[in-house]
Amino acid sequence: MTAVVRRATLLVALSAALPVFAHAQxxxxxxxxxxxxxxxxxxIGLGGIGDxxxxxxxxxxxxxxxxxxxxxxxLGIEASADIWTYNNxxxxxxxDFRYVNVGVTANYHFEVKGNPKVDPFLGLGLGNxxxxxxxxxxxxxxxxxxxxxxxxxxYRPRLALYADAGAGASTLNVGVTFGLGxxx
Numbered sequence: 001m002t003a004v005v006r007r008a009t010l011l012v013a014l015s016a017a018l019p020v021f022a023h024a025q026x027x028x029x030x031x032x033x034x035x036x037x038x039x040x041x042x043x044i045g046l047g048g049i050g051d052x053x054x055x056x057x058x059x060x061x062x063x064x065x066x067x068x069x070x071x072x073x074x075l076g077i078e079a080s081a082d083i084w085t086y087n088n089x090x091x092x093x094x095x096d097f098r099y100v101n102v103g104v105t106a107n108y109h110f111e112v113k114g115n116p117k118v119d120p121f122l123g124l125g126l127g128n129x130x131x132x133x134x135x136x137x138x139x140x141x142x143x144x145x146x147x148x149x150x151x152x153x154x155y156r157p158r159l160a161l162y163a164d165a166g167a168g169a170s171t172l173n174v175g176v177t178f179g180l181g182x183x184x
Contacts, residue, residue, distance in 0.1 A: 032154045033109050033119040035074055036182035038062040041162060045082055045170025055099075055170050057082030059162065059177065061107065072111040078123060079104055080146075082170060095134050103127025103146050103168060119152040119160070127168060144168070152177060 038061070045055030061078040082101045087094055105125030112118050125146040150164030150173075158179030165172045 031074075031109065031112050031116050031119045032157050032160075032179075033063055033074060033076070033121075033152065034182075035063045035066050038180040038182050039158075039160065039177040040180060041160075041175050041177035043080075043082070043162065043173040043175035045084070045173045047171035053086075055082045055084035055173075057101075057170075057173065057175075059173075059175065061177075062182070063109070067108070070108070074109040074111075076107040076109055076121070077104065078107050078125075080127070080168075082173075098132045100130045101127050101144070101168070103144075105146050105148065107150075117154040119154065121150050121152075123148045123150070123164075123166075125168075 040060045041058065043057045043059055045057055046053075057080060059078060059080050061076045063074045063076045065075040067073045067075055080101075080103045083099065085096060085098045087096050089095075103125055104127070105123040107121040107123035109119055109121045112120065123146065127144050127146050128142070129144055130141045146166070146168035148164045148166030148168060150162070150166075152160040152162050154160045158181075160177045160179075162175045162177045163173065
C-alpha cells in the first residue's frame with residue numbers, strides 16, 4: 001500500500017469516527033476551545049516525511065467563528081510549520097535534504113457536550129513546501145494539500161495535549177499547546 005493510500009485511509013477513518021464520538025458525549029459543559037480562544041505549541045511529526053524519522057514543528061490556532069447551523073461547532077484557523085532533514089548516500093556520496101513546510105488550515109471543532117476536556121476537529125488547507133539539498137539534481141518545492149483529523153485533550157483550561165493525523169507534512173503529529181487567552 002502506498003503512503004498516499006495509507007494517509008487517505010487514515011483520514012477517512014478518523015473523519016468518520018470523530019462526529020460519532022462528538023455526538024455520543026451526552027449533555028453539559030462545552031469544550032474549552034471557543035470563539036476567541038488562541039493557543040500555540042510545539043509538535044513532533046512521525047511518518048510520511050521521506051527518509052527522515054522525525055519532524056519538528058509548531059501549531060498556532062485561533063477560534064474565529066461559531067457555526068450554530070453546523071452542529072454548534074467552532075471554525076478555527078491554524079498556522080503550522082514543520083521542518084525535517086535527512087542524509088542519504090548515493091554511490092558513495094553523502095547528501096542532505098532539508099524540508100521546511102508552512103501551512104494554513106481551516107479546522108472544524110466539534111461541539112462535545114459533557115466533556116469540555118476533549119476537542120476533536122477536522123481540517124482542510126494548503127501548505128508550501130520548500131526543499132533544499134546539497135546534491136545535484138532537481139527537487140521540487142511547491143504547494144501541497146493538507147487534510148487532517150485531530151484532537152486536543154485539555155489537561156487544564158490553557159494547557160492541552162495535541163495530536164493530528166492525515167495528509168500534509170507528517171502522517172502523525174503530537175505535541176502540547178498553551179492557551180494565550182480568549183474564549184467567549
